[in-house]
Amino acid sequence: SQQGEEDPQALSIQEGENATMNCSYKTSINNLQWYRQNSGRGLVHLILIRSNEREKHSGRLRVTLDTSKKSSSLLITASRAADTASYFCATDVQNQGGKLIFGQGTELSVKP
């Protein structure tokens, strides 16, 4: 079963704009991770935020985590055409070590 629900399912923006994707989950987690997938390729890890952290930055990426609302958001600032991809959140669920549960993903299209 899917742990994460992501919205929007699809997002289309212009280069230079910011893109925000949201993820909600159902059960207690150890950490939450964001991945990117280009068409036909494997997933690339972007950022990991632990359950005791509220915000994390990595380059143009900003991730927030609200464990009380069981939700996270990924912000990509100053988007580029190369950011076009699918983005997934994944949770490392407490007491279910050894696996990640993925959301359905957000398909981001950045137009030049």
Added chain:
Amino acid sequence: KAGVTQTPRYLIKTRGQQVTLSCSPISGHRSVSWYQQTPGQGLQFLFEYFSETQRNKGNFPGRFSGRQFSNSRSEMNVSTLELGDSALYLCASSLDGADFGPQHFGDGTRLSIL
């Protein structure tokens, strides 16, 4: 450092056949996980191995099995293939899954069932 290597990249089989997919993790990584990705169900966890032991298993029928060798390489096997098994099968490795950190994914094996 070489990334996660999955072979073959593409595979076409017919219903009822069986298939074996291979995954070579990043050198030094001892945890290997497998996922199935389909347009309808998304990414679903199959199983995870650590030091040749299956530590966790997803909700898939017994036709799906796997193993890990002493060099951490892993294989997954699907027997009696069904049309619904058509999917991208992804393998991921990490140093240690105790605190499940960043997973390094291969580019997957695209399995098509005719």
